[in-house]
Amino acid sequence: MTTVAVKPATMAQALTRALRDAMAADPAVHVMGEDVGTLGGVFRVTDGLAKEFGEDRCTDTPLAEAGILGTAVGMAMYGLRPVVEMQFDAFAYPAFEQLISHVSRMRNRTRGAMPLPITIRIPYGGGIGGVEHHSDSSEAYYMATPGLHVVTPATVADAYGLLRASIASDDPVVFLEPKRLYWSKDSWNPEEPTPVEPIGRAVVRRSGRSATLITYGPSVPVCMEAAEAARAEGWDLEVVDLRSLVPFDDATVCASVRRTGRAVVVHESGSFGGPGGEIAARVTERCFHHLEAPVLRVAGFDVPYPPPMLERHHLPGVDRILDAVGRLQWEAES
Amino acid sequence: MTVMEQRGAYRPTPPPAWQPRMDPAPLLPDAEPYRVLGTEAAAKADPELLRRLYAELVKGRRYNAQATALTKQGRLAVYPSTTGQEACEVAAALVLKEQDWLFPSYRDTLAVVARGVDPVEALTLLRGDWHTGYDPYEHRVAPLCTPLATQLPHAVGLAHAARLKGDDVVALAMVGDGGTSEGDFHEALNFAAVWQAPVVFLVQNNGFAISVPLAKQTAAPSLAHKAVGYGMPGRLVDGNDAAAVHEVLSDAVRHAREGGGPTLVEAITYRVDAHTNADDATRYRGDAEVETWRAHDPIQLLERELTTRGLLDEAGVEAARQDAETMAAALRERMNQDPALDPMDLFTHVYAEPTPQLREQQAQLRAELEAEADAEPEGGTHR
Numbered sequence: 001m002t003t004v005a006v007k008p009a010t011m012a013q014a015l016t017r018a019l020r021d022a023m024a025a026d027p028a029v030h031v032m033g034e035d036v037g038t039l040g041g042v043f044r045v046t047d048g049l050a051k052e053f054g055e056d057r058c059t060d061t062p063l064a065e066a067g068i069l070g071t072a073v074g075m076a077m078y079g080l081r082p083v084v085e086m087q088f089d090a091f092a093y094p095a096f097e098q099l100i101s102h103v104s105r106m107r108n109r110t111r112g113a114m115p116l117p118i119t120i121r122i123p124y125g126g127g128i129g130g131v132e133h134h135s136d137s138s139e140a141y142y143m144a145t146p147g148l149h150v151v152t153p154a155t156v157a158d159a160y161g162l163l164r165a166s167i168a169s170d171d172p173v174v175f176l177e178p179k180r181l182y183w184s185k186d187s188w189n190p191e192e193p194t195p196v197e198p199i200g201r202a203v204v205r206r207s208g209r210s211a212t213l214i215t216y217g218p219s220v221p222v223c224m225e226a227a228e229a230a231r232a233e234g235w236d237l238e239v240v241d242l243r244s245l246v247p248f249d250d251a252t253v254c255a256s257v258r259r260t261g262r263a264v265v266v267h268e269s270g271s272f273g274g275p276g277g278e279i280a281a282r283v284t285e286r287c288f289h290h291l292e293a294p295v296l297r298v299a300g301f302d303v304p305y306p307p308p309m310l311e312r313h314h315l316p317g318v319d320r321i322l323d324a325v326g327r328l329q330w331e332a333e334s
Numbered sequence: 335m336t337v338m339e340q341r342g343a344y345r346p347t348p349p350p351a352w353q354p355r356m357d358p359a360p361l362l363p364d365a366e367p368y369r370v371l372g373t374e375a376a377a378k379a380d381p382e383l384l385r386r387l388y389a390e391l392v393k394g395r396r397y398n399a400q401a402t403a404l405t406k407q408g409r410l411a412v413y414p415s416t417t418g419q420e421a422c423e424v425a426a427a428l429v430l431k432e433q434d435w436l437f438p439s440y441r442d443t444l445a446v447v448a449r450g451v452d453p454v455e456a457l458t459l460l461r462g463d464w465h466t467g468y469d470p471y472e473h474r475v476a477p478l479c480t481p482l483a484t485q486l487p488h489a490v491g492l493a494h495a496a497r498l499k500g501d502d503v504v505a506l507a508m509v510g511d512g513g514t515s516e517g518d519f520h521e522a523l524n525f526a527a528v529w530q531a532p533v534v535f536l537v538q539n540n541g542f543a544i545s546v547p548l549a550k551q552t553a554a555p556s557l558a559h560k561a562v563g564y565g566m567p568g569r570l571v572d573g574n575d576a577a578a579v580h581e582v583l584s585d586a587v588r589h590a591r592e593g594g595g596p597t598l599v600e601a602i603t604y605r606v607d608a609h610t611n612a613d614d615a616t617r618y619r620g621d622a623e624v625e626t627w628r629a630h631d632p633i634q635l636l637e638r639e640l641t642t643r644g645l646l647d648e649a650g651v652e653a654a655r656q657d658a659e660t661m662a663a664a665l666r667e668r669m670n671q672d673p674a675l676d677p678m679d680l681f682t683h684v685y686a687e688p689t690p691q692l693r694e695q696q697a698q699l700r701a702e703l704e705a706e707a708d709a710e711p712e713g714g715t716h717r
Binding site: 061062074079080094106114147149169200251 | 464465466469470471476477481484486487488489490491492493494495496498499505517518521522524525528679682683684685686689690691
């Protein structure tokens with residue numbers, strides 16, 4: 001990290017700051033959702049915004065996700081820049097029709113006349129002991145919808161930078177917030193916060209020569225931990241944080257895999273029909289002659305998200321990642 | 335002390351006082367659909383407005399007939415007709431001011447044209463050369479919306495945004511009887527009432543959702559009654575009485591403009607044609623029913639009123655018919671020309687800037703098109 005830490009901040013605080021700065025910079029930015037006003041959101045990400053900017057700028061809506069996103073579409077049609085909060089990953093599903101049938105395609109349908117600059121913030125993923133319907137990784141659905149950007153931060157600085165860039169984007173962005181990282185602290189300088197632009201650039205979080213772990217969001221810290229642990233096995237792992245699933249940064253990912261010759265994709269989402277399949281295919285298509293082994297996937301199982309007392313068996317952890325790294329046909333090297 | 339005595343002595347704390355949040359009576363629709371034509375109220379109607387409505391209705395009927403004919407000639411992929419519903423379509427457009435917004439469903443091409451959108455651009459969706467053929471901002475008409483009722487929350491959001499900005503804008507959103515069963519109908523009405531958004535919801539109850547009659551759609555006393563549950567007024571109007579629809583919608587628009595919040599208007603009408611040219615209405619309804627409605631035809635109702643009162647003569651009828659024919663001939667001629675297509679448009683407006691992935695696919699299609707062009711014989715087209 002190049003910035004000097006004034007004081008450690010949490011990802012939730014960085015997101016709040018991003019919203020506040022965006023609202024201060026542009027009166028068209030409106031925050032809306034369930035409990036985002038008086039309460040400040042169930043994760044407190046919108047804390048203080050209603051007080052500072054008024055309830056017309058940070059609005060507690062009726063409890064209806066299709067209505068929230070549907071009215072945000074109308075507001076965007078009139079020139080506003082709505083930032084919608086879906087309270088939890090699985091609570092966003094009622095808004096699917098608005099997202100797929102309107103948000104993602106209004107620009108295209110109208111030949112560019114009616115872009116919809118809407119940011120849809122969705123806390124996602126598991127690992128917080130949430131009961132049923134509070135821990136889904138729904139990114140594959142959004143990735144499969146043309147017209148949406150799908151962005152997810154893994155660090156405090158990126159949480160700020162990517163959210164600012166998402167709100168500034170003239171295209172709709174599904175902004176997935178790894179909820180188990182909300183309270184993660186990081187050396188971030190809130191005096192000099194910077195947007196991460198453009199959306200669509202992956203970043204190498206850790207350089208290594210043996211193999212590449214391709215990951216994003218909540219799985220980034222797990223991969224960093226796995227990379228540290230792998231040193232004991234003699235592996236020097238590179239970790240690529242995608243930051244953006246759409247657009248996908250083929251260039252950064254492939255440059256890394258060409259260097260290392262081996263890759264494992266790591267995410268919480270299930271593997272069948274999940275993001276890993278697409279990523280593995282893209283890497284294979286582009287880096288085939290550099291690969292020493294098939295691209296492997298370490299993912300959540302293809303089961304409905306487990307109850308909290310069983311979730312540790314589901315989530316990709318350090319051991320499962322290292323097992324996969326061990327299966328990258330090292331014996332063929334000698 | 336026995337248990338019963340103990341119970342007798344127990345005095346529970348009374349719950350906090352409850353009272354209804356408003357008197358529901360003023361929100362209730364009238365028992366009968368509101369009518370003007372053929373009633374005493376007709377005398378108060380503006381003759382100029384009635385003549386204008388008549389001309390637009392005749393043109394609208396002709397537009398429906400011409401568009402349906404174009405489907406048979408293969409010039410349109412499909413056309414959902416509003417024959418019999420012209421009064422609603424025309425009035426919805428005429429009650430709006432220039433700065434207002436119209437949110438049509440896929441069946442409301444006629445309202446879109448009556449609002450001023452180019453008749454060919456309004457048919458682009460149904461011709462199939464693009465989705466929305468017009469710039470929504472030019473006449474403040476949202477794209478024709480196919481997923482049922484999903485345009486209603488857009489109308490609410492737009493009206494809400496305009497009000498937040500202090501602009502004098504009303505949104506009028508159109509939906510059918512079938513659409514009222516969708517969740518988005520409910521959510522839109524609820525948001526509109528909570529936000530007191532300047533919106534008018536026009537439900538054209540034309541009797542059928544493709545083949546399903548209203549009795550299988552709802553158990554409500556009327557669709558207008560649904561308004562009461564959201565805390566907004568519900569109005570019931572004869573949807574084939576152009577003067578009545580115009581008056582009721584005008585009142586609702588004025589109410590919204592003055593800060594009174596949303597209104598739900600149910601217009602009772604009938605879809606005389608099948609759902610689309612691809613539908614066979616004889617499978618779900620009898621001729622007798624259709625004939626009953628033909629006898630309550632919106633154009634005839636208005637024509638009778640105008641001629642009885644000496645506001646329209648045979649020459650006037652003929653002039654309206656001629657105008658409609660001129661419009662139809664122009665439409666026919668323009669629709670008989672092949673639209674210009676550019677396959678590369680597939681990629682142009684998906685994002686503000688194409689993603690790297692789309693750029694690759696763009697290059698692929700360009701190469702395919704070039705290969706196709708090379709394969710074509712000199713000067714000829716290869717199909």
